[in-house]
Structures are given as structure tokens and as C-alpha cells.
Amino acid sequence: MALDARHMPVTRDHVQKWLDAYDARYTDDTQLRDWLQRRIDARLLPDTDINTSGRDDFEANSTPLIDMLMADLDSYDRHRQ
Amino acid sequence: MTATASKQISARTEGWAGGVNMRDALNQLAANQARRMENGVLDERGGFGKRLGMQSQGTFGVGADRILSQYVFYRGTSAPQILIHTTAGNLYYTTDPTAVPTVWTLITGGLSTTAPLSFETFNSLCFFSNGVDAYASWSGTTYVTYPTAPKGKYLRLWKDTMWVSGVSGAGLQDRVYSSAPGDATTFPVAAWVDIAKGDGDSVSALGTDGLFLIVFKLRRYMTIYDPVTFANRVVDYEKGCESHFSIIQFESTIYFLSRRGICKYVQDTPGEFISLNIDPLFDPAILNLNALSGAWAYTVGNRIGWCLPEAGSSSNTFQLEYYPRLGPLSPYGFRQIGPFNFHRMPAQNFVRWRYQSNERLFGGSNIANKYYWAYAPVGTDDGATFTAILETPAYDFGESLRTKYIRRINFLGRGRFTFQIKPNYGTGVSKTFYVDLTSTAKTWNTGVWNVGTWGPESVFRNQRIQPDAYARAFSFVFSDVEPGIGTTLVELGSKEYSLTQGEWALYGVWMEGAMLGVRS
Numbered sequence: 001m002a003l004d005a006r007h008m009p010v011t012r013d014h015v016q017k018w019l020d021a022y023d024a025r026y027t028d029d030t031q032l033r034d035w036l037q038r039r040i041d042a043r044l045l046p047d048t049d050i051n052t053s054g055r056d057d058f059e060a061n062s063t064p065l066i067d068m069l070m071a072d073l074d075s076y077d078r079h080r081q
Numbered sequence: 082m083t084a085t086a087s088k089q090i091s092a093r094t095e096g097w098a099g100g101v102n103m104r105d106a107l108n109q110l111a112a113n114q115a116r117r118m119e120n121g122v123l124d125e126r127g128g129f130g131k132r133l134g135m136q137s138q139g140t141f142g143v144g145a146d147r148i149l150s151q152y153v154f155y156r157g158t159s160a161p162q163i164l165i166h167t168t169a170g171n172l173y174y175t176t177d178p179t180a181v182p183t184v185w186t187l188i189t190g191g192l193s194t195t196a197p198l199s200f201e202t203f204n205s206l207c208f209f210s211n212g213v214d215a216y217a218s219w220s221g222t223t224y225v226t227y228p229t230a231p232k233g234k235y236l237r238l239w240k241d242t243m244w245v246s247g248v249s250g251a252g253l254q255d256r257v258y259s260s261a262p263g264d265a266t267t268f269p270v271a272a273w274v275d276i277a278k279g280d281g282d283s284v285s286a287l288g289t290d291g292l293f294l295i296v297f298k299l300r301r302y303m304t305i306y307d308p309v310t311f312a313n314r315v316v317d318y319e320k321g322c323e324s325h326f327s328i329i330q331f332e333s334t335i336y337f338l339s340r341r342g343i344c345k346y347v348q349d350t351p352g353e354f355i356s357l358n359i360d361p362l363f364d365p366a367i368l369n370l371n372a373l374s375g376a377w378a379y380t381v382g383n384r385i386g387w388c389l390p391e392a393g394s395s396s397n398t399f400q401l402e403y404y405p406r407l408g409p410l411s412p413y414g415f416r417q418i419g420p421f422n423f424h425r426m427p428a429q430n431f432v433r434w435r436y437q438s439n440e441r442l443f444g445g446s447n448i449a450n451k452y453y454w455a456y457a458p459v460g461t462d463d464g465a466t467f468t469a470i471l472e473t474p475a476y477d478f479g480e481s482l483r484t485k486y487i488r489r490i491n492f493l494g495r496g497r498f499t500f501q502i503k504p505n506y507g508t509g510v511s512k513t514f515y516v517d518l519t520s521t522a523k524t525w526n527t528g529v530w531n532v533g534t535w536g537p538e539s540v541f542r543n544q545r546i547q548p549d550a551y552a553r554a555f556s557f558v559f560s561d562v563e564p565g566i567g568t569t570l571v572e573l574g575s576k577e578y579s580l581t582q583g584e585w586a587l588y589g590v591w592m593e594g595a596m597l598g599v600r601s
Binding site (some may be wrong): 004005006008009010011012013014015016050051052053054055056065068069071072074075076077 | 228229230231232248250251252253256258259260261262266267269271272273274275278305307308309310311312313386
């Protein structure tokens with residue numbers, strides 16, 4: 001099921017809290033991705049995708065939410081040890 | 082230019098509704114254009130009048146502070162507030178900009194001292210962001226930050242959604258973010274799209290015509306036409322926008338500043354340049370290309386203006402104004418390109434504010450920590466006398482090679498100004514005259530009954546001079562150093578309204594003389 005990107009229950013507030021909670025514990029993006037995926041799964045049905053049919057930069061008509069989140073991590077305040 | 086075929090010649094000017102023409106060769110200007118115009122207005126079509134001055138409404142902050150950006154926050158039935166973001170990193174507001182001195186109240190400090198805030202109003206809140214500080218809102222009394230919102234330089238409201246772009250970060254230069262629909266305080270995690278990803282350009286501005294969101298880069302622009310799927314397309318592969326603050330809508334058209342001039346946005350097709358007659362202005366030797374991101378658009382009266390930076394200056398130093406309504410109508414009823422002229426008001430950005438019976442243009446000074454009322458009923462710029470200049474094309478009476486003698490010149494206008502003659506396309510002045518077209522009131526016990534006219538003299542007057550000038554072609558320069566103001570009349574049926582205007586205005590010049598031979 002592909003959700004409309006603007007009508008979904010996971011917001012930037014949630015992601016920033018997750019990143020803050022993970023602060024000083026992650027060492028690379030693979031571990032971070034797994035950690036974030038578990039938190040997404042707690043809020044959404046498994047394998048929930050986003051409707052990206054209108055976007056030229058995503059080849060598929062739908063894209064996993066975790067992929068979109070990882071692609072936008074640089075826009076968040078991130079803390080590393 | 083109308084000329085008689087006999088040896089005795091007479092001619093008249095055809096007004097200056099064509100505005101400034103910097104582009105065409107000296108001898109190719111149209112009869113209704115001007116080689117130079119500065120500090121004048123073209124509101125009376127065909128005439129040129131000195132503009133009104135700037136009145137200081139007081140200071141803000143300390144001496145070195147300047148206004149980076151400003152905005153009018155309309156609040157329904159409550160008095161609107163003007164918000165100013167200064168180079169001290171402070172955001173102030175006032176509810177009464179007409180007070181002298183205007184009282185500024187601090188909303189918050191510690192903001193960027195270089196990145197100007199972009200503002201939008203939605204859901205009775207004023208939102209602002211500059212790509213450095215947290216995205217925030219102001220209700221008129223309460224300041225709230227949203228630390229997790231994308232920190233973008235540009236905000237635009239479209240389809241009841243806040244759109245944000247210009248976020249710093251690797252790979253984010255093409256990204257446009259969307260808030261949740263109807264809620265500009267919440268940003269869903271996947272509500273973003275990369276526009277023309279990796280094209281080597283960066284988003285430089287956001288605009289909207291209501292139907293589409295226009296995503297400008299420096300060298301091209303695109304539109305997002307579906308707010309749900311973010312579907313988008315390229316509109317113009319060739320031109321972009323230099324400044325988010327240069328985008329403005331006036332009547333039915335959106336205008337913006339691109340690298341090579343002022344453009345008109347045309348939906349679904351590449352934009353059109355309207356600044357053709359002033360093409361030479363957009364040269365790196367004249368404009369500071371590196372400071373064009375601060376170019377600022379405003380509207381006043383029935384015209385649009387842009388504050389622009391000259392080469393060597395990092396802030397805006399002059400204004401370019403455009404008169405869309407003075408463009409001639411084509412045979413098919415379409416309005417063609419109107420005239421441009423220039424000003425040197427000491428301001429780098431403006432807002433147009435309206436409340437109850439007042440509507441004013443306010444500006445932030447580029448030379449002091451002052452706030453100005455622009456086009457105020459004063460004749461100076463904060464006490465400094467300024468000059469209005471009009472330089473006409475060269476008139477050769479239809480005979481380029483023969484020398485002419487001008488015996489008499491008659492002016493129609495008002496006020497006091499200096500008139501100079503430049504012969505034969507040169508830069509030197511051969512003759513100078515002081516013209517006084519001010520009107521005076523008749524007084525009792527002077528004059529003779531039934532001779533002449535009674536009552537106050539007309540605001541508009543004629544004066545004749547005898548220049549006794551010889552040349553093949555004549556250019557005229559009108560200028561002044563007058564600190565005063567004048568008036569003009571607007572007739573509403575049987576009632577006359579006297580409106581404060583600049584010191585002088587010129588409506589027409591009539592010349593009479595003789596066509597001579599070819600000088601060896």
C-alpha cells in the first residue's frame with residue numbers, strides 16, 4: 001500500500017526524537033537504518049511505501065519510507081560522538 | 082516629431098511615456114523615450130514629474146544596523162504589523178508605522194545577521210525562515226519555533242500548504258519540502274521532492290500563481306503542478322530567478338528578476354523579458370551579480386519597483402520602476418510592454434502597508450539605521466536635497482545634416498527646474514536656463530478690473546525662452562536642486578483635488594526656429 005507523502009503519521013518531529021534518542025549509540029548508517037526501521041514499523045504497517053509516482057528522481061511508483069528518510073537525513077540536526 | 086516643410090520650422094515633443102531607453106543608439110531613440118530618467122515619476126501619462134521625497138520615521142537598533150528583510154503581517158480586523166529583520170540579528174515589529182518616531186518592539190534576537198528572513202502568513206500566523214535559524218511563527222503576541230521543521234531560505238504558501246526550500250546540506254540544494262496540508266507547523270517525513278536533481282544548480286526562489294508552485298533556480302525554472310504527488314515539469318530551460326524577494330505579482334502578472342533582466346512569468350511556457358529597453362543595465366560592470374540574491378521587489382501606486390545593487394556595493398543602491406498600465410494596447414487588445422525609469426532613494430527594501438484610510442510605502446535605509454516613509458509629502462530624502470533628471474532624445478527636425486536655429490522654446494509644466502541644451506549628440510552643454518513655472522495667487526488691490534484673469538494662477542503654466550541656439554541636433558536636459566514640493570490637480574467632475582507632488586513636472590516642449598544650410 002502506497003501512502004500519500006503528506007498524509008502520513010510519521011513526521012519530522014518523530015524522526016528528530018528518534019535521532020536524539022540514538023545519539024552516541026550509532027556508528028554507521030546501516031545500524032541507524034535498522035534502528036529507524038523498527039521505529040517506523042511500530043507506527044505503520046510493515047513495508048509501507050510512499051507514493052512517488054510524480055517524482056522524476058525515484059524510478060519506482062512507490063518507495064519504502066525508510067529509503068526516503070535516509071535520503072533526507074542531512075536536513076536533520078544529527079549528533080555524532 | 083512634427084515638422085513643417087518650409088525654412089521656418091516648428092516642432093513639439095511627444096511626451097515621455099516610452100520611459101528610459103538605454104539600449105538603442107543615440108540617434109535611434111523613439112520620440113517619446115528618454116536617454117536618462119532619474120527620480121521622476123510618469124504617473125501623468127506623457128509627463129515627467131519629480132518624485133516626492135523620503136521622510137524618516139525614526140531609528141531602530143544602533144547606528145550600523147540595516148534592515149535585511151521586512152514584511153507586513155495582516156491580521157484580519159486587527160491593525161497590521163510590520164516586521165523587520167535587521168543586521169543585528171533582531172526581529173522587531175510595530176503596529177503603528179505612521180508614528181514619528183516609530184516604536185519597534187523586539188520579537189526575538191540572536192538571528193542570523195546576514196541571511197534575510199522569508200515570510201508568509203497562514204492560519205493567522207506569520208511564518209518565517211532564513212535557512213540558518215529555526216523555522217518559526219509569530220501570532221502578533223507570541224513567538225514559537227519549530228526546531229524540527231526544514232530550515233529553508235524560501236517560504237511560499239500554495240494550496241493551503243507551506244512549501245520550504247533552500248535548505249543547506251549535501252544533496253539538498255534541489256529539494257522542496259511540503260508541510261502537512263492545512264498545517265504549516267507539521268512536516269511529514271516523506272513530504273519532499275527533488276526538482277531537477279543533480280543539475281548543478283540550486284533552488285533560488287519559490288513563487289506561485291495559485292495554480293502551480295514555481296520552483297526557480299538560477300538558470301531554469303520548473304513548476305510543481307500536483308501538490309499530492311509533487312509531479313513537476315520544466316517550464317523554462319534557459320532563464321531562472323536571482324532573488325526570492327524579487328518575485329512579485331501585480332494585477333494579472335507575476336514578475337521576477339532573472340540574470341539578464343526583468344521577466345514576466347507565463348504559465349506553461351518560457352518567461353518573457355520586459356526590460357528590453359534597459360538591457361545594458363544587466364551587465365556585471367553595472368550590477369553586482371553576487372548581490373542580486375538581495376534584489377527586492379515592491380509595488381507603489383500603479384507601478385512595480387525593484388531595489389538593485391550596483392557593482393561595488395553589497396546592498397541595494399538604486400530602484401528600477403516599471404509602469405505596466407502605461408504600455409500601449411495592441412490592435413488585439415493586449416497590453417504591451419510599459420516604460421521603465423530609475424530612482425536613487427536611500428533605501429534597500431520596501432513594504433506597502435495599508436490600514437484604515439492610510440496606504441504607504443515604507444523603506445529600510447541603506448545608509449543609516451532609519452525607517453522611511455517613501456513618497457512622503459516632502460521635497461528631500463531625509464533632509465538631503467536630491468535631483469530629478471530627464472534627458473531627451475536628440476531632435477533633428479527630420480534633417481540630419483542641416484544646421485538649425487532655435488529661436489524660441491515654450492514649456493508647459495509646473496515648478497522650477499534647470500533647462501540645458503546639448504548640441505549634436507555631445508555630452509557638453511551649450512546653454513543653460515532657469516525655468517520658473519510656479520504659480521502665485523492674485524491679491525486684492527493689484528491689477529485692473531476686466532483685464533486678465535482673476536483667482537489663483539493655474540498650477541500648470543507656460544513659459545517661453547529665447548535660447549538662440551544653433552546645432553544639427555538638440556538634446557535637452559531638465560534637472561533641479563530644489564528642496565520643495567508642488568501640487569497637481571485631479572478634477573473629479575465639478576470638484577478639484579489638489580495632490581502633493583514633486584517640485585516640478587514637464588508636459589511638453591514647443592520649439593520654433595529656422596532650418597539653415599549645411600555648415601562646412
